[in-house]
Amino acid sequence: KNEVEQSPQNLTAQEGEFITINCSYSVGISALHWLQQHPGGGIVSLFMLSSGKKKHGRLIATINIQEKHSSLHITASHPRDSAVYICAVRAMYSGGGADGLTFGKGTHLIIQP
């Protein structure tokens, strides 16, 4: 069974702080996604990665395939970054099978002004 664990579950920080959210998973994967969900809102895909590192604005995502671990970093955090950040993985299957994602429970981030 594929498990996706995120830490921390809840994080409150001050504006300007450097934020790190962690994701660990238990099976071999073909891709890992970081998603953002605002309260009452839809889900936005931030990154999809299978190796190395990606950067978009103040967001950086890294993945270590050997250690089955990924991190999402936010530099110079701002109150508008307050949201739930969700890690999701697509497991590697041989010869067909489910093509959906397995999700972590999310990290609730609050950035205070």
Add this chain to the structure above:
Amino acid sequence: NAGVMQNPRHLVRRRGQEARLRCSPMKGHSHVYWYRQLPEEGLKFMVYLQKENIIDESGMPKERFSAEFPKEGPSILRIQQVVRGDSAAYFCASSPLSGATLYYGYTFGSGTRLTVV
């Protein structure tokens, strides 16, 4: 490019009624995925469809739930005889190709929030 469109955004149903949730994928996307988000829980995969085919429904409850993606029109997630436990946010995502590719991500809709009273 309107993105993935889900409607309605909010749906209230009485116990025993039917709920129909619609998802129109992004233009050019032929793969649709449905996910359910129960209160205080993570998203759970329900079903993966291509046009006129159910590819994987391993996440669907065995009874009362069905999904389709006809040749024309949106994908429909149907819940018959709803119960309070069906109250959740239901999200649809689409992608242009099979998820087996590493180069195409998923685009999510804004979700339908179902409340069963």
